[in-house]
Structure formats: structure tokens, C-alpha cells
Amino acid sequence: MRTSALRLSVVYAASFAAALVALVFVIYLSTTRFINAEVDTVIERDAMGLLEAYGRSGTRGIISELDLRERTFSRINAVYLLTDAEGFVIAGNLPAWPVMRGRDGRWVEFEIELREGGLVTGRPVRAMVLEPGPGLRLLVGTDLSDRRDLGRRFAVAAGIGTLLVTFIALGIGYRQSQRILARVEAVSRACKGIVGGNLAGRLPVAGDDDEFDTLATEVNSLLARLARTTEILRTSLHSAAHDLRSPMHRMRLRMEQALSEDEGDGNAAAAGRETIDLLLKDVDQMQRVLTALLQIAEAESGTVGARPEPVDLDVMLDELAELYQPQAEQQGISLTVACAPGSRVLGHRQLLAQAVANLIDNALKFTPEGGRVDLRTQVADGRLAITVADSGPGIPAGDRARAIEPFVRLANAPPRDGSGLGLNLAAAVARLHGGSLRLEDNQPGLVARLELPVGAP
């Protein structure tokens, strides 16, 4: 991991430095070209002036012009030399005709030696050679030391700058890649833990709101779903085994008893019928549990298959209320329904109807005579809530979440003839539609609140 961080940052810094060097080189080239052109223009203009002086008054013109320039403030770093046909120096600031190093038409380049306090330094000069008159040779040039220094300084600055930038890039790159690799490492560690069986483990979310966090959040919601499905599978298997074992146990006992009674008793036929009746009830009970389990499994895994269709919940609730009305009246319970108009969701009508029927069924089961059960829908914040409120004993706050778990029977629950999975199926249907089921306090009584996103799933 560490070596990867270093390798990544070196590559990062090196490419950065290379780009910088290329940039500096281009700037250097264009700058020197500009300065060179400028030097040539200045020399040419100067030479023109001297030729004009020659034109006016011959050699004397040049001499007096050069003399004037030497005495007054004039062009910096200017180099002049005027020689006659024999090569004698007539005027200028050079001791003798220099040894040329390069020649390009009228342009020449050479070096002059300058003594300064015992120190000899060579100074490059660029100059133009002219012949103002017969035998006369005029050299007009510029000492290029300043320009050379500038170039040198430029190179040094660029070098230091590049080095500096490279180091900074290296540092930042190393830190950055170390950070990225640290997060990859954290994710990989978390994954190892989860694979190792810690299903509650989640990928770390740094809170930086970056791509890593987005990915981790996505993966975490995936893990949460997997964990829930696994958990449901685990508890369902456990509880199903238990809930199927009880009726089977009863069936076994009954059959054995019937067998032993058969041996002597004359009432065997009647007893046999009764036993068989009870056995059928047990089988029905087992069938209910299995059916509910299958439905929950389908809803939880989202493999219902049928396409969701628009369902008018207000119509559906009215119909369900009407279905349960006679039973409520028989129990002396007032069942009311009030729906927000246009409560339409996209969903599975049969499953939604069964979920709400289970909630009503549950409410009626726990509400004493003279009590009330109220069905309502409310639309708020893009969510549609179906509430089934009863005036029964309610469920203590600590037990409410548990009551939705499969097969849980709370202490005050009357014996059930159903599957014992009604609320669980309702919760599974809610989740299938992207909603939720919560149990709340009705003060007194219980409110089952089934929330669905409008336009779900």
C-alpha cells in the first residue's frame, strides 16, 4: 500500500514537472527571440545615425558623433570601432579590431576581454560591420553580458521553480494518494469483516461528500437490505419451524390418542370424526402460516412479479371498511373511514388490500366492545399515510417495534386463529412499495401507520 502511494505521487509529480519545464522552455525561447530582435533593431538604428553623420561630414562626422556619445548619456553597453584602410583605429571604444567568432552577412559576434581589478572577464558582443567610405570599416555593436545574465537568471529561476513545484506536487500527491489508499484500505478491511460473518459491518463514510462517500453509502444501503433479508430469513425459519411444529405436535397427539381409544371404546366412530375435525383445523393453521410466509418472502424479496398498477386507496379503504363493517357492528365496535380524496398510488392492489385488511383485522381483534376503529388517509410531503387507529389496550412503547417482527406474540395478546404474521406481512408489503409500517400510541390504543410514497414503487 505504502509503495503504491509513493509510486502514484512520483508519477503525479513527474508529469507535473515535465509540463512545467515545457512551459518554461517555450517562454524562454520566445523571450530570447524577442530580446535578440530588439538588440538588432537598436544596433541598426544606431548604425544608420552614424552613416548619416558620415554622409554629412565624412570621417570627421563619425568621429565627432562618437566623441559626443562618449561624453553624453547614450546607449548602454554600446561598442564602436572605426578603422582606416591600414587597420589603424580612428575612433571607438575598442583597442583593436577583434577576433570574430561568427559571421552572418554584416552581423558578427565576438568576445572582448575586460579587466576589472585584476579580474579578466569575457564579454560577448554582437555587432554590425559597415563600410561607410573607401577603406573605412565601422563596427557598431552591443555588449550582450546583461542579456546573457538575464537568460542565466531566467534558467536558474525556472530550475528552482520547477524543483519547488515538483517537491510540492510530490508532497501533495503523496498525501492525496495516501488518503485515497487509506480509504480503499478501510473499505477492504470492512469488506473482509463482512465476508467474515459480521453482517452488521458497514463501509466507512468519511462525510466528505465525495465519490468515495457516495459509493460507500450505496454499498451500505445494499448491505442493509441484504442484512435485513438475511435476518428475516433467519428468524422466519426459526419461528416457522416452531409455529409449524406446534400444530404438528397436536396432530400427532390426537392421532395417537384416537388410535388407543379405537382399541376398546364403542364410541370410536364419533371420537374419530371429532379428531379428524380437529386435525383439519391444525392443517388449516399450518397452511395459513405457510401461505403467509410465502407471501412475506415474495414481498421482501421483491419478486411479486405482477406489474404495479394505479390503486385508488380511498376506494380500496371504503371497500375494506365496508367488508369489515358488519363484523365490527357485531363486536359492538364503531368502524369509521375518512380518506383524503385522490389518494392514488402505484402498487399491487391485492397485496395492499391484504395489508390494510390485516391491520383492520388486528385492530378489531384487540378492541373491546364499545370501542372504535378509525381508518384514515393523509397526504403530506409526497407520502401517503394510511392509519388504522383503535381504542384497544395498545402496545407499550418498548414492544411496538418488536410487534412487527415475525411470529412475535406479546404478553397481552389473545389466542390467535390467524397465522400470527398479519402485521409482518403488512410491513413487508409496505417495504415492497418503498414505504414503511410503524406502530404508534393512540392514547389510548394503537395506531398502525402504513406510509407509502405517492407514485410508489
Next chain:
Amino acid sequence: MNLLLIEDDRDAAGYLVKALAEAGYRVDHAADGREGLFQATEHQYDGIVADRMLPHLDGLTIIEVLRKQGNRTPVLILSALGSVDHRVEGLRAGGDDYLTKPFALSELLARIEALLRRGQVAPAPDMKLRLADLEMDVLARTVTRAGRRIDLTAREFKLLEYLLRRAGQVVTRTMLLEGVWDLHFDPQTNVIDVHLSRLRQAIDKGFDRPLIQTVRGAGYSLRAD
């Protein structure tokens, strides 16, 4: 009435053949899909009861083949696959009804009876129904018994119409829930019974001869005898 039972579970098939014979049907049994399809095309049956999962050829395929041949014999599908979706699939394949295993024998008999009757019903359903002294005008939405007008709620009316159209047949609670409420699940309580007892209050109270009869262990039947 001739029935064809296509079921690969030999024990279950044996019981069913016996029970159907006792109910007055003549039953042929086919033990796998190929044989079933062969028998169904060879002979003329009034109804077919087919298991969904069969060796060689599954029940849905048999129905599809029969329907393509123009064979309109009513088919009841039996299946251990019980979800709403499987049901829809079965009906879409051309099945006329769908029953999930395990089922009560009374449920099967009631549904077969309804299925065979449906095959005989005229294309335009009667709008005036009558049983003994009970009369219903479906369009005018009026019900009278012995000339006396009976007021019913919309649902009670629908319930009575459903029963009247199947007068003499046994109608189970799940059939009522499906046919009158369009709900395809087991409500786990006696909601339907309470509705029936209300309807009974409305049309039988004060008359010597009750028309709505409870069929023990099965459901209800509207009959005049």
C-alpha cells in the same frame, strides 16, 4: 358429466378420483402432461382439472395447446404455487379458475360445479333473476320476495346476485370474496359469514322457507328446497 384429472401424485389423484366419483362425475385420470394432453384432445370432456407442475408437459402448456386448437373445455388449475402472480399467469394461459394446494375438497367441488355451469351460461346474462318467490331485477336494482320489496345495500345486492346466478350450487367463502369483493386472499376471520347472516336477515327473516343455506364445512348455497 365427464371430467379429466391430470395429476402426477398418484395417492392424491386416487383420493380425488374417488371423491369426484362420489359427487357424481365420471372421471378419467392422466398421470403426466403428455398423457393428459393426449386424452384431452382424444375425448370430449365437460371439464379438466390439471395440476400445474407435471412431468413431460406442464399444465399451463397443456391449456395453451388446447386453446390454440380451439378447444374451449373449462380448465381448473391446481397448484402448489399460490401467489397472486402465479394465479394471474395461470388465468392468462387460458385457465378458467385456479386453486392452491392444499385445498378443502368442498372448495374443489364447489369450483368445479361453478366452472361446469359457467360453460353452459348464455353469452348475455339474465337481467331478471328468480328463485322460488325471490325476484331480482338487476337493471332496476330491486329485490322482492313474495311481492314484498326488500331494501338491500349495494354490496348485499351484489352478494345476492352472485348467489342467485349460482342458485343450487355450493359457493365457498373464498369464491364469494373473489367474486363479490375481488379480493384474492384469506381474511383469516369470519367477515364473510357476518355478511351472509345479514343478507339472511334481510331476505329470509319472516318467511317459512329459508333460501340461504349453510353447507357445513364448505360455504353457502341459495336453494329453494
